Amino acid sequence: MANVGENSGEKTPVYGLKVYIVIGICMFFVVASVVAIVFCLYSKRKSSKRKMHLKGDSGEIPTVSKEVTDVKNMDRKETSKIAFTVNKERNEKGFGCVNEDNVIYIGSGSAESTISGDTKSTSSVVSSDMPNIGWGQWYTLKELEVATGGFSMENVIGEGGYGIVYRGILPDNSVVAVKNLLNQKGQAEKEFKVEVEAIGKVRHKNLVSLIGYCAEGTRRMLVYEYVDNGNLEQWLHSDLAHISPLTWDTRMKISIGTAKGIAYLHEGLEPKVIHRDIKSSNILLDKRWNARVSDFGLAKLLGSDASYVTTRVMGTFGCVAPEYASTGMLREGSDVYSFGVLLMEIISGRSPVDYTRPPGEVNMVDWFKGMVASRRGEEVLDPLIKVLPSSRALKRALLVCLRCLDLDASKRPKMGQVVHMLEGDDFPFRADNRSQRDKASSLAGPTVTNKDSTQA
Template sequence: MATMASTILLLIVLHLLSVATAQRQPSVALPGCPDRCGNITVPYPFGIGPDCYRYDGLESQGFQLECDDTGPSPPRLTFFGHSDYSLAKLSLATSEVTVYVKATPTCFNFTSGLDGGDTEAYTSVDKNVYRLSNNGDIDVPLVLDWAVRDLDNCSAARNTEDFACRSTHSNCFDVTKDAAGSGYGCNCSTGYDGNPYLKGGCTGVSVGVILLGSMCCCLCLARQKSKLIRTKQKFFEHNGGVILQQQMQSYGGTTGGPTGGFKIFSTEELKKATNNFAADQILGRGGHGIVYRGVLADDSVVAIKKSKMMEETETKEFTREMLILSQINHRNVVKLLGCCLEVEVPMLVYEYVSNGTLYQYIHGGKGLDANTALDTRLRIAAESAEALAYMHTSASPPILHGDVKTANILLNSSLTAKVTDFGASKLAPNDEAEIATLVQGTCGYLDPEYLMTCKLTDKSDVYSFGVVLLELLTRKKVLCFDGPEENMSLVSRFVIAVKAGRHGELMDDGVRKGMGREALEEVSHLLTRCVSMNGEERPGMKEIAERLEALRRYQQHPWGQSDGADSEEEKSLLGRKQQRDADYKFRPHDVLDLEGGSTHYFSV
């Protein structure tokens, strides 16, 4: 189909080119005069009929021609009054005429002269000698020179009213004296072509070249555009665009309804929004791709993520996951606004969150320091936990994030937490035996049980969130390569500190000063459960969110600032209905050091 379209387009271009060429080509004869006799072109100064040829005032009337097209035989062009000369070609460029004359073969003796017969005229063609005669039986071609002969040369003719070189872009050249006398001829200037004997007869050759080049460029551009459209359509279909459109229609269209205004964007829309994905529009880079700031046609600001790769299995589930994610509407989850499917790896469009990431807030000097209110840290942690709890328990089907880390928690202008980047997210598997072929995540945050079993569960997100909470309370990076090996992982340092009863020393100064002994023990116990090697021993995200919110309430109470007794009222404020196991200890295999950089993929 595409080949047929290209062929049709080529034929159209060639037709337009031929039409344009015909339009720019001036007539070779005077207006109203025939310019052909059969298949022979008759250019002025030659002409057929009265007032169609140049008259030099000579009796020969050499430019007047006759065309005999009355008989059944092909039309025959002759000089006026000389029917024995049949014209085959008239050339303006060489000032020559090719004619056929009747002739009879004869034998020529160089010593005794011609062997009998008429000796008035002889000619030699192809090393044979012919005698010209009216009753000859052979047509012999002759090439004759012609010129304008009313004046002897260009100098004499140039300033006369009847100067033959009429075109603006023409030159005159002298014809040396021959049997017919002296004269001059005309040709077009360099770079021009046509009939110099007519006004406006010489036209620029470059016009045709430019026209042809322009047509070829248009054809190439059209073919490239057609190929680009086919490529986009191929990606769109491969990425499930047709299915997604059908599903969106069944949910009530692209605006309003359960899809919440989810939109399928074109590549051009996103290029325009990001100034063709300019470097100065980059908000951040991660293991899954690059995030750009963009401004859509309606002036709304968005974040556009260009992903690096996608597994074939992910591609098959992509449309279903996008539709489900588009329906997530939680104040602590970055809203997915749409996607672009016309590229090899789909691009995602999110709501724009203005204040950067929690990682930047903790480590980038964007606001968090030892004096930052403890309540702010606990609120950010609680809001992040609530978002993950919502995804785990309220979404249908449940959604697992798969790459929880401080770089994937954004903060708005009021420091409200918003969990983002579901590039590694998965719908909770229906089959208990379903395992991943490619383990994805970020070193330092990666659940060791997931790393060993290749089974992503909600408890994998719990482990990663435990690392986030630890990072938030200690203001230390999750991986450090400067110290001894046992201190490389923040989780390992925490485990060792808990075993030694010195975990309080690992906390940031602001946490130690603002958090009482009971609250510190409570949060340490929560962290201990979150980063357990055994996923079954980890709490659910809903419980974590509730405990963090209870801890916030406790900290806001006057008792939360003191080291008072462990009263029943304090336990109630902390949300504990039963005495926790204060003697919870890590087992030896719970200490795990993870090495590596940012995001890694482990092939299984």
């Protein structure tokens, strides 16, 4: 020991340092190396655990379900997720993509496939630490109860098989429409998912904007901008129609606005949105008679690589395209046909199906085609229209109806073309200087060549 102590004071060849100093430096580097190795191993293990948590048992990071997609013009960089805890006893596909950890993810997804309105749903509880999905507002059930006065009947502004719509006032005094979806055999979950997917981020002046949502337990609610002048059905068929009938110009403005909204769904988005339930009660109106297409609970997404999607037939009797009703093949032309029925309803003031009318007039489409084929086009006008349109304007509107209602879906125009036809004055009509009586008798003459009119 004495030798060691004596030797430790001797100088070494390393920069002339003494032995104990060299030993101390070596010990320091050894300890530092051990600490660095332990830290690296710990960090690697922690990272591995985190990846395994994201990947789950399958070893792959769950991708967004093809059933949860955003439209083309949404910001692809915005990717958000909502974590739900899912009832493990019901291993069914619900709102989003369920992985092995029973976590559901939502975000910007593929724009290639269609969504299924017939998918089974799951009962889920919203995670409190995930307030929204990156857009709009996530409302609690309590907030919407307060806004609607406890969902009081005096605030009901609409009701149907899908649920009940309430007028609500938020704390910032903004007025909204709250759709409380009825949970019948999981239908609330389906409609909630479909509407968020179809128009969650879409903004267009002729589409009702979805501004928020609520999902607590089995309750599903959607919060929309409030449109303050009722719907088209009320203005055509309720007491409002007699108290303040719509003029021809107002009806055409509503028709063009509706056509623009549908055209945007078909031609301005990827994947395109097929509404599947175009009818007068789903066309909301503001004080300036601007039309807003609403209620996307039955909508389907159609990718650019597909011309149709086969699905369960749903819609409103009298408004559904015949080929869709018979085959279940849904395409753009299905909405075009429904728009043709709607335009006919706007022109005539009649309901698509009315059992109070004589047998030959119960079905509006059959009656309409028969009247045009008999050259009685002016007689289809709603009697409440006080100032009649010009023969040219009426002929244009009737022609658009017939083209949209063509039994051959491939011959129907695109909705963009419908907008062009309704707005423009470029039909190949000849200059007409005949008497008013001759014009009326030839209203549905050679210019109207749609084969349906000859078969009616």
